[in-house]
Amino acid sequence: MKTSVAALAWEIWRKNRYGLLLLLLFLVVCVGLSRTATHLAAEASRLWPTAVTTAEAGEVIEANARATEWRNVAAGWSGVLFGLSLLVTLAVFAFAESSPMRGFSGIPSRLFTLPVRTGQLVLVPMVSGVCFVALLCLAWSRLVLAPILPPDAPVSGGYFLLLLPATLVLFQILVWTLPGFPKTRATLLTLLLTAFAVLCALPFGDFTWWPERKPALMAIYGVLLVTGPFVAWLGVARVRNGERRHWPALAAVATRLANAFSRRRDFGSPAAAQFWIECRRNGRLAFGGLALVILCVLGLNAVLPSSNGSSSVQFDSVYVPVLVFLVFIWTPILGLTVCGDAGSRRLPLTTFQAVRPVAVGELVAAKLKAMTALLLCGWVMAALSAIYVWAVLSGQVQPWFDRIVQNSESGMIAIVLGAISMHVLVGLFPLWLSGRVPGLPWSFVGLLVVFAGIANIVAWFARHSEYWHLALLLIGFAAAVKLGVAFLAFRHALKQKLVNRGFVAGTVSIWLFGTAICIELMSRICAGNGLDATLLVPFAALLFPIARLALAPLAMAMNRHR
């Protein structure tokens, strides 16, 4: 490497080469899916004019159904993997490093000691990131999304080509210029990502005002792209020079607030201390993030002009994004962070935690209790805000309860979301607890593959009722595997004295109770809605996790005793 620019660019590649190659793999897989879907659609339309007999018409219908099925599969996977690709791109070009003591840095301070201009430190990751994300956007829109989405779908215009790089630039500015203010930075990044999600969804919405506002938004993105490097340079130069603004009054208030929430009493037992450290370490960030997103969605909804509709429609437009965030983003992140070390937040245990004189079972139990408590609190927070919004929109609270309690469709959605959130919360619990896999965002790739696979299988069986006997067999097999794994894992953990019989009895009792509730609720919903209970009720028996919980102590022991 002859120049410092080449060395900096090489560092980005060297540190993230596997991640970048994985992004390429995502693209290739989705191009394959997209091409298959396009081919099947072309095949179906080729058959259409030649169909004369009933048999041929049946063939056409079947070909059309197959083409639609593949298009849905391709669209679903493409959406998820494209979203993940964007997150990984943000992480890669943030160019930050983390340490257990100091958390995430901005631009690593070791680079500040190199004889390199601040402009180069800023421009290399920024320009390469903008080029990369623009290429990524072009490749996905042209090769994957355009062929499978309707021709008028707004994916190939310049809107996303400006929005994505502008988001990256803003993300980099926040990460690099506020390393000394981690909480402010986390708040602003959450706001940015929430706003990004909303801005991505806008072109797909049915908003009458959208065509008028779109050019203004694109102009804002353009201005951000042009001014971003200069702002970043100013901020990084300040960080490099060690300049910091001090607001003593603000700092005093913050200290007073922190002192008010600090622990003043002694702990009754090691279990209580361990529960406290897990909740304290993860709770503030979890609730802060959730509250921020709820406020952000409410704020955007209040600011952006809304389509006309009933209070129920308006309520859904506010709360569907909140629920999606709660179930699919907040919950798995909560599960993953609680699995991490309470000191460093990384998945491998620090020595400080590993030498606590408590059994592995107690460490796991504290994590499980904290996860459950935080999840329940999150749901309560979301429900309270939902009641508030409903009351504001409709002027009364009672109809909201009626809607939830009496409308079986809402009940069904609540159960499905509850079950999904439980699953994503427990996620890849044994893998994460083992500390042998990378943390965010890579840990989610495995989780995503597992859940997307399950969702595809469920969707396929929902469309092919003639194979339900096979589905029943599969459910039976899955239940047998689940219980078998749980039995073996508990036996092994008991034998190694990682857990005591109380832990096993408690976990099994909670599982029995949870499974009974799932089956009962599903039976009621099926009866109330005239749904076929043949598959749904046995499937409900699979929803409550036990095998992953049984494997948890073994995984934690692998982490503690390497």
Add this chain to the structure above:
Amino acid sequence: MNMPTSSPGQPVIAINGLSRRFKSKLALDAVSLNVQSGQVFGLVGANGAGKTTLIKHVLGLLKAESGCVRVFGRDPVADPVAVLSRVGFLSEDRDLPSWMRVDELIRYTRAFHAGWDAAYAERLREQFQLDPGERIKHLSRGEMAKAGLLLALAHRPELLVLDEPSSGLDPLVRREMLEAIVRTVAGEGRTVFFSSHLLDEIERVSDRVAMMACGRIVLQGRLDEILEAHFRLTLRFPTPPAAPPKLPGALHTTGGGLEWTALCNGERGELKAAAASLGARIVDETPASLDEIFLARVGGQRLTSDNLLPAAR
């Protein structure tokens, strides 16, 4: 007060034939050692010699691939609670939870130890001048080490394990910490197992010493015996020898021309006879320092071995 309870004669730490490999690197190679109750055992070695790996085995943070580790007669992996509740540990990593305040950290750690001596902890906190309201991440490196030592000492453990306790600290903090350790040992007769590459530190406080290089123990014994058995001989030749003189038991030879100095470990009489047979005259005999012994024992191996070790974790 929680007094030592190890049965007499039984080693507090017993390691036998312990080996450990990280991928292709052999981190520990058939290590065997015993630490008796009341001893201050110093583990010396260059960076990457395997000291931290050995300590992690003692704490049960690493599983023995072959060989066995017993602490208080128990396997620290199979029975971590029984072992760790009697051990105070100060990590080289200084990986205390950075977001906690000092008083929260003390309260949190106290919950795990029935024998926690609150008055002693408070005394140490005052002595180390740690502000209870300060967050760990705002402490200096020395203050963080002191906080770690406070947590390791306050439950009056039977075994104190210190991994590079003064690594990266200034001489004042080092002295303060060593004094606290020495007081603990002298006052209560507890066992200390500590690693360091600062030989003056080891020489000051240890009863027994083990020197490690490339995962092996190259020398082990009582400190006074080791110092007694090693000495420097200065030889004068009538004419410059063609090659460095080779004496039986000479670990390291330096010099040139007429005068050569050899660091030796052997029978003095035999060495003098061997020097005479080479035609040399012994002009000076001085005791060797631990520093010199270490360089002679470990330096050569370190330079010739390509098997330098990675950090354990």
